[in-house]
Amino acid sequence: GESVGLHLPTLSVQEGDNSIINCAYSNSASDYFIWYKQESGKGPQFIIDIRSNMDKRQGQRVTVLLNKTVKHLSLQIAATQPGDSAVYFCAENMRNFNKFYFGSGTKLNVKP
């Protein structure tokens, strides 16, 4: 089946620095991608999404980049804060099939 993976299982950054979380996906037919944040004891929380007709999308302090050539997705968090500490998942989906494949997750530790 399809696989979505992450390069780094744990990322530690200093408060105020920028964070970059990477994700590789294997299904070239995937056309919708979402980044989720999951805090301990809670369900995943939507951060930002991007469709395959775009290569960059910005939100509040977050930017998602999509490189379809190498099937790579990244999440950039500007001015990382302690509240950003969580596990981050990327998820991929094919249009009209409401079935998402999730990566294994990256734990982000923000050091004060």
Added chain:
Amino acid sequence: KAGVTQTPRYLIKTRGQQVTLSCSPISGHRSVSWYQQTPGQGLQFLFEYFSETQRNKGNFPGRFSGRQFSNSRSEMNVSTLELGDSALYLCASSPISTSGNTGELFFGEGSRLTVL
């Protein structure tokens, strides 16, 4: 607007028993999906329901089943529980359009099942 509500939040069962988990989606969301989350396998898709019909199914044995009611509320059932079924079961609803285009998933807090 209330979020996705899952009950119960925590439950403990023994091997061989069965369990039913409930999910109330966000008002107006007609698509409900279920995912299993474990430390070893991560988030894995179980199934998705839309208008009371199962539209998508993951690679889980037949012991895992679900249904959706006319008010979009959904339940999932696991029969003949095994130790490996211990997991966080997450429900997500989606504002999928009538054209079928995928929308973002809004997750509940999950039901944590422990099988002893």
